[in-house]
Amino acid sequence: MVKHCFERMQHGEIVLDLCFPCQGIWFDEFESAQITPGGILELFRLIHEHRDAQRLPLRDPLRCPRCSEKLLHGLDVARPGGQFNYHRCLQKHGRFTTFAQFMIEKGFVRQLTAAEIGALAAKVGTVRCNGCGAPVDIRKDHACTHCRSPIAILDPEAVEQALARYQQAEVKRTTVDVEALGDIIVMREREKSRRQRERREDLGSVDIGDLLVSGVEMAWKLFRR
Secondary structure, three states: OEEEEEEEOOOOEEEEEEEOOOOEEEEEOOHHHHEOHHHHHHHHHHHHHOOOOOOOOOOOOOEOOOOOOEOEEEEEEOOOOOEEEEEEOOOOOEEEEEHHHHHHHOOOOEEOOHHHHHHHHHHOOEEEOOOOOOEEEOOOOOEOOOOOOEOEEOOHHHHHHHHHHHHHHHHHHHOOOHHHHHHHHHHHHHHHHHHHHHHHHHHOOOOOHHHHHHHHHHHHHHHHO
16 A cells, blocks of 8 residues: 545644555545545545556455454445445454545445446446446346445546535635634624623723724724625
């Protein structure tokens, strides 16, 4: 496996281990959910660049690279729909996901409907599993008999929608919300004024805190124009 760095959602970086020959990704605990929208786009670009690389079969059984224990097969719900497969470490060191299953998880790939599988079976018969590469006779199986991955297809429309969704999310994440920032400043000044007023009431002093808050609010309203 080779290491690649991607932006973390809050701050810092996530270092993912990628294996292009077996088309797999190792995520340490929670890393899949912590990668930024921009990081997902970068990972998608890397997967796309190596789409024609030689594919090797996955080791059976798969073992955790941290503790060498056998990984347990798992199934989870993908958005906007469908399911994706992965293999996780029982010691919570992380999980192994194939490129294809990662793309299903993030919405780049959609699963075929029963009608689409039936139509494809009448024309093709056998396809390669996009999860592990094993042959699947879709005339009798609607999922891979080896890794249980459902039959899926790289839908150009789904890819376009997913790219647009993650690009918008990245722009929103990296753009400063000036209005929200201003509201936070006003709220902090109000709280500061309240505390000052309480202290002055205890000392019998004149309260000028509200004038400061009013000034901040007025400046903020003028800025919004």
